[in-house]
Amino acid sequence: MNRRLPPAARWLLHRAVGAVLVLWGAASLAFLVLHLVPGDPVTTLLGASATDSAALRQEILREYRLDDPLAVQYAAFLGRLATGDLGSSYQQQQPVSLIIGEQLGDTAQLSLSALVLLVAGALVTAAATAGRRRRVRGAVSGAELVAVSTPAFWLGIVLLTVFSFRLNLFPVAGAGDWRSLVLPVVTLAVPFGSLLAQVLREGMEAALHQPFALTARSRGLSGTALRLRHALRHAAVPAVTLSGWLAGGLLGGTVMVETVFARPGLGRVALDAISNRDIPVVVGLVLLSAAVYLVVNAFADLLCLWADPRLRSPA
């Protein structure tokens, strides 16, 4: 049936169907997993309220329809999701979209700032060191190896020790002005940026060894221009294919960084919701991360097509 569609529309359709399937799968996974958890959501719902009576428990069971068979609950859950209703948190008695929306800003600020820093840092190091003398490359790639192998939460602790407790340059915890953002952003950016720099440099070195590099040089192009105009573009494709993984890594990383720096954000919400079995919140977070991953991957594919025209012809 989609024989008649133009390739772009077919691509989009294929993408959309795949995305819906992944979102459905992710939501079902979270729903089923949390129903497997031993324990009782009613206790969560009762929360701190002192009155714990059988009648009250019955009422909660009925109100949240927790006494229905699992299949019925699942169908109702999917039906609500289809209309965009994420439900209400068991713990805070607030709509999930509100809880996530409130904390989204802090996490987005942290992860997007880290993204900008790590991409810029990786581009600069890779462009400056690709194909350079052995000793320079060796020193830089050694430093990158250590940075990649450093757990982000430990890096955060070391930065806190040096810059907050010794030098008093940055606040120890919390979120506020830009000064409280510096250390968390660096913590999050360094491990991922180093990995990206490694991939970029490998791609650039492969490009610099290709015949076209020699041709460009013999045409009179300067070494710097060759790096920036041609080699970087070649190296972009393998680096961009990492974006989906990078998005997931940054989101996961915010959980750790927010814990170390005692910052508000979705990472804290996630830890809280999972330990308290707050199913609607967990499902909301799972859907959000899956959606971020899908959008980032779609953009990454488009970016690859732009960077490498050879990919555009149908295989």
Next chain:
Amino acid sequence: MTSPPTEAAIARPSFVPLRERLATFRPGLLLSVAVLVVAALACVAPGLLAPASPTDADPVAALLPPGGEHWFGTDQLGRDVYARVVHGARHSLLLGVGATALGVLVGLLIGLPSALLGRFADQVAMRSMDVMLALPELLLALLVIAVVGPSSVNAALAIAVSSVPGYARLVRGQAQVVRRAEYIRSAIGLGLRRRTVVLRHVVPNTLGPLVVPATLGVGTAIIAGSALSFLGLGPKAPTPEWGAMLAQGRDALQSAWWIAVFPGAAITLSVVAVTVVGRQLHIGLEGRPGR
């Protein structure tokens, strides 16, 4: 790649120029192997490296800075941080190795049928892996912990689950290549049973190329495992696990940096060592990348 062997090289002269010697000498690799040997020793016999007890509290000697008596200082309860780091190797490193082994095994159990059993099995398996890949690894691990509860073994299980999609895809890709190979057709042509062909020929040839990613995966798993412990979702309190020690040190950072800094350095050092060895394996097995 190195230049083709010249006559001089074939004749193996007794005098090798210093430059060439330096080119083959890899201090990083040597050092990494040494680190791994010490780490293995710490796992098997921690008492040899650190005679002090990792769990005996001594309130009088609390929060002592690093010095002659306590090399890495003492923590809030007066426990020797050096002894705790050495004894912690067993928990942190075995968690990484165990999680990787389990991840590869489950990856094999999903990837093999996916490649061998036809289109339907393949679609079901790979679409499920797509769903898991769409979630951050840490979130996936947290979901597993939510079901099975926090403990050492469960942390390994959670890390393993979050690494399964990657390994399953690798296995599937490799098995698809292997199943079309000449020797598999020969084996079938010789009349071997399907099960025998899979177990004796497909599985070993699929696992071979997994050695390098799995080695590098151990490093990732060590970090992920210590992250879970750091969040309080790993082994229980007195256990000297590196991630848990970091969390404990986080609370005393202002007065005692050493409690958190040394176990973190141990994590970084082991992961660097594992990665260097993994890369060397890669170069040895498949040649230098990008050349």
